[in-house]
Amino acid sequence: MLTINCPWCGPRDETEFGFGGEAHRTRPADPSALSDAEWAEFLFMRTNPKGLHRERWVHSHGCRRWFNVERHTVTNEITRVYQMGSASEAAETAPAAEQAPATAAIEKQGSRS
Amino acid sequence: MADTLIRQGGATRFTQAVASLGANTGNGTRLAELTPPGQINLRGRPSDPRFVRTVGAVLGCVLPLNANTVTSAAEVTVLWLGPDEWLLVTPAGEETALIARLREALGDIHAAVTDVTGNRTRLRLSGPGARETLMKGCSLDLHPRGFRPGQCAQTLLARGGIILHQIDDAPTYDIYPRRSFSEYTWMWLSDAVAEYQR
Numbered sequence: 494m495l496t497i498n499c500p501w502c503g504p505r506d507e508t509e510f511g512f513g514g515e516a517h518r519t520r521p522a523d524p525s526a527l528s529d530a531e532w533a534e535f536l537f538m539r540t541n542p543k544g545l546h547r548e549r550w551v552h553s554h555g556c557r558r559w560f561n562v563e564r565h566t567v568t569n570e571i572t573r574v575y576q577m578g579s580a581s582e583a584a585e586t587a588p589a590a591e592q593a594p595a596t597a598a599i600e601k602q603g604s605r606s
Numbered sequence: 607m608a609d610t611l612i613r614q615g616g617a618t619r620f621t622q623a624v625a626s627l628g629a630n631t632g633n634g635t636r637l638a639e640l641t642p643p644g645q646i647n648l649r650g651r652p653s654d655p656r657f658v659r660t661v662g663a664v665l666g667c668v669l670p671l672n673a674n675t676v677t678s679a680a681e682v683t684v685l686w687l688g689p690d691e692w693l694l695v696t697p698a699g700e701e702t703a704l705i706a707r708l709r710e711a712l713g714d715i716h717a718a719v720t721d722v723t724g725n726r727t728r729l730r731l732s733g734p735g736a737r738e739t740l741m742k743g744c745s746l747d748l749h750p751r752g753f754r755p756g757q758c759a760q761t762l763l764a765r766g767g768i769i770l771h772q773i774d775d776a777p778t779y780d781i782y783p784r785r786s787f788s789e790y791t792w793m794w795l796s797d798a799v800a801e802y803q804r
């Protein structure tokens with residue numbers, strides 16, 4: 494059981510949340526212009542890393558808001574929680590985030606600081 | 607039209623909905639269904655001062671902008687549901703007039719006021735064993751350091767979705783299950799609270 498820190502509601506049990514797959518994927522602007530292979534690449538292929546993974550979660554049984562989580566796929570440790578859209582670039586370029594994730598590093602950017 | 611509707615409780619097979627719990631004469635923990643209240647869903651931008659000010663003026667209390675907090679005035683309780691969403695709880699039958707006043711005052715301000723009165727029923731659990739009763743089926747940290755009077759949460763109780771609102775230090779809680787879950791929630795709660803009702 495994970496404890497996930499909703500950016501608004503704070504720490505809650507995993508059972509209150511729904512999983513939304515890999516974050517920061519952009520739908521092609523003009524799908525009909527793509528080849529089948531390119532479309533399949535968008536639809537089916539994911540990075541599937543062994544390590545830190547940025548993914549979307551929704552607080553289904555709470556505030557019903559979507560947000561992003563950075564989770565280690567081996568240890569399940571959650572190293573970052575950040576809001577949709579707002580911090581995606583920062584997340585992509587976060588320095589040394591792959592090294593030694595500390596439990597205290599959970600980042601809360603919600604209004605509830 | 608609204609005044610011809612009958613406000614039935616959600617657990618009428620087991621209990622009669624009451625207007626209030628009344629004074630506590632013993633030291634037991636009590637569970638009752640309250641008359642289902644009027645319920646209004648309010649959406650709007652907390653970053654828009656006109657929206658916040660207008661709503662506050664109509665309700666007679668400030669809109670709670672902190673997550674999972676509650677404010678109240680004489681005729682309305684305002685529960686934070688999300689960063690741009692609130693639940694307004696009114697005495698039964700009062701919701702229609704409040705909706706009209708809100709809509710008129712908000713005018714062209716970006717907002718939505720929706721009557722959701724049929725959505726949920728209201729159970730009240732009060733007394734020394736209330737916290738432990740809830741802890742049997744709720745993963746929230748209900749210790750006073752983490753959850754206090756004036757706070758609310760949308761969470762799960764015995765796997766059913768509820769809104770939980772702590773009223774006072776008795777402690778007293780209002781539990782809002784969806785109407786279709788109110789019999790289930792009642793049955794679960796009345797079993798869980800039994801050991802505190804000696």
Ligand SMILES: [Zn+2]
Pocket residue numbers: 499500501502503552555556557558
């Ligand atoms: Zn939440």
